[in-house]
Amino acid sequence: MVVPDAETKPFWDGIATGELRIQRCPACEKAVFYPRAVCPHCFDGEPIWIRAAGTGTVYSYTVAHRAFGEFAAQAPFTVALVDLDEGVRMMTRIVDARPGEVRIGARVRLEMTTLTPDGPQLPCFRLVEQA
Amino acid sequence: MSARRRAAIVGVAESEVGKTPHLTVLSQQAIASRAALAEAGLDRDDVDALFVAGGWSWAPALALAEYLGLRPRYLDGTNIGGSSFEAHLGHAAAAIEAGRIDVALIAYGSTQRSDRTRNAPRPATLGEQFERPYGLPLPVGAYALAANRYLHQYGVTSEQLAEVAVNTREWARLNPNAYHRDPLTVDDVLASPMICEPLHKLDCCLVTDGGGAVVVAASDRWADVATRPVVVLGHGESTTHHTIANMPDLTVTGAARSGPAALGMAGVTHDDIDVLEIYDSFTITVLLTLESLGFCKPGEAGELVGGGRTAPGGALPMNTNGGGLSYTHPGMYGIFLLIEAARQLRGDYAATDPRRQVPGAELALVHGTGGVLSSTSTVVLGRG
Numbered sequence: 352m353v354v355p356d357a358e359t360k361p362f363w364d365g366i367a368t369g370e371l372r373i374q375r376c377p378a379c380e381k382a383v384f385y386p387r388a389v390c391p392h393c394f395d396g397e398p399i400w401i402r403a404a405g406t407g408t409v410y411s412y413t414v415a416h417r418a419f420g421e422f423a424a425q426a427p428f429t430v431a432l433v434d435l436d437e438g439v440r441m442m443t444r445i446v447d448a449r450p451g452e453v454r455i456g457a458r459v460r461l462e463m464t465t466l467t468p469d470g471p472q473l474p475c476f477r478l479v480e481q482a
Numbered sequence: 483m484s485a486r487r488r489a490a491i492v493g494v495a496e497s498e499v500g501k502t503p504h505l506t507v508l509s510q511q512a513i514a515s516r517a518a519l520a521e522a523g524l525d526r527d528d529v530d531a532l533f534v535a536g537g538w539s540w541a542p543a544l545a546l547a548e549y550l551g552l553r554p555r556y557l558d559g560t561n562i563g564g565s566s567f568e569a570h571l572g573h574a575a576a577a578i579e580a581g582r583i584d585v586a587l588i589a590y591g592s593t594q595r596s597d598r599t600r601n602a603p604r605p606a607t608l609g610e611q612f613e614r615p616y617g618l619p620l621p622v623g624a625y626a627l628a629a630n631r632y633l634h635q636y637g638v639t640s641e642q643l644a645e646v647a648v649n650t651r652e653w654a655r656l657n658p659n660a661y662h663r664d665p666l667t668v669d670d671v672l673a674s675p676m677i678c679e680p681l682h683k684l685d686c687c688l689v690t691d692g693g694g695a696v697v698v699a700a701s702d703r704w705a706d707v708a709t710r711p712v713v714v715l716g717h718g719e720s721t722t723h724h725t726i727a728n729m730p731d732l733t734v735t736g737a738a739r740s741g742p743a744a745l746g747m748a749g750v751t752h753d754d755i756d757v758l759e760i761y762d763s764f765t766i767t768v769l770l771t772l773e774s775l776g777f778c779k780p781g782e783a784g785e786l787v788g789g790g791r792t793a794p795g796g797a798l799p800m801n802t803n804g805g806g807l808s809y810t811h812p813g814m815y816g817i818f819l820l821i822e823a824a825r826q827l828r829g830d831y832a833a834t835d836p837r838r839q840v841p842g843a844e845l846a847l848v849h850g851t852g853g854v855l856s857s858t859s860t861v862v863l864g865r866g
């Protein structure tokens with residue numbers, strides 16, 4: 352289902368070894384995601400790969416009650432947009448959350464997991480227990 | 483002859499909308515195009531420019547030109563999603579004003595409902611490989627992400643979202659071609675199945691077949707046409723992102739750029755607009771668009787549409803054909819916004835159904851949204 356290309360292969364290779372890789376631009380120092388050959392911020396630097404800490408904040412989320420294909424049987428499940436602490440936003444799945452538990456602004460941390468039997472390892476997130 | 487050359491919509495038509503297994507994307511467009519040209523009193527061979535958007539061919543403009551027997555000397559296959567047709571109208575007007583073309587045909591067709599292709603799985607490539615593996619149904623899931631952020635940020639409620647669908651249904655009840663014509667309440671919307679929180683089934687547009695066509699002519703030709711021209715006064719378009727994770731702010735759409743551009747070019751303000759045709763892929767689309775266009779402050783669109791203000795008889799008539807929510811939504815709906823705006827400005831309904839006619843409609847704002855809030859295109863139209 353996922354078709355890595357020359358530009359995204361380092362990301363998926365990282366995921367396979369448990370590492371969430373994003374990019375940083377050596378010219379303007381801003382983080383970049385998804386991977387690009389030319390920085391979308393300054394259009395000058397060529398982004399280099401870095402390892403993300405795997406911590407972030409929920410920017411928004413939705414609970415999908417209907418889904419299609421291999422995901423149909425998983426509904427309801429929570430998909431979120433997470434702002435990584437490095438300063439980029441990514442779509443992800445929030446795993447092991449009880450209904451109504453995910454909130455905008457909640458802190459989350461990386462949890463690599465598969466979502467479908469034959470699917471790839473994916474960078475999902477779980478809620479960080481609040482003290 | 484120093485007066486500026488202007489562009490106007492001179493003919494509009496739908497084909498058959500709803501469920502049309504006996505039609506194809508091409509026959510849909512041919513039927514609508516012939517009808518729109520006939521309404522304008524123009525011949526096929528008057529058309530020298532063709533504007534087409536669709537994902538059904540690698541080059542839909544070529545496929546449609548061949549099917550129609552057209553040999554246009556100006557082709558535009560801009561595809562930016564459901565707002566493509568407002569963009570086409572803006573591009574056609576620019577080409578007319580520059581003296582490059584005289585008569586443009588904008589066409590769209592879809593057999594989406596009969597095909598049931600909308601959710602067919604396909605491999606995730608390029609940017610999609612960072613979204614598809616999480617299983618979010620699209621486009622609804624992306625709009626749900628925006629809706630949840632919007633409700634969180636401004637304290638707007640699901641009831642206020644539902645009022646968009648309720649007001650729109652009131653218009654659909656006056657449209658004999660509308661897919662849904664039964665009365666609808668806020669409670670009905672909230673009781674409909676949850677699709678992606680906070681969007682219920684009745685917060686979502688229809689999935690139908692359908693086609694439409696719009697004929698645009700240069701002012702030199704207006705004396706020849708059979709209709710009252712609807713003049714293109716202003717246009718703007720924009721994009722903010724492709725995939726939803728890359729939308730800079732989930733509560734502000736590209737309408738914040740395309741709206742002021744269109745109003746500024748037309749030299750009019752919000753208060754001058756008599757009728758609004760706003761792309762309603764989902765109820766949230768309408769609230770975000772009204773705010774980004776500047777019809778109210780951020781977070782206040784729920785109050786703006788509340789109390790039936792956008793329903794028939796309200797102070798801000800909007801989506802007067804019943805919209806994508808209740809009339810029809812064949813994949814990319816933008817062409818139907820233009821068709822309805824033209825009919826309102828011509829006063830077509832005054833004779834057939836005065837309840838549906840916005841009284842004294844002289845200026846319309848038409849706004850398309852495409853993708854997952856990804857593109858916008860705004861047009862200001864005036865009665866000629």
Ligand SMILES: [Zn+2]
Nearest residue numbers: 376379390393
């Ligand atoms: Zn840079």
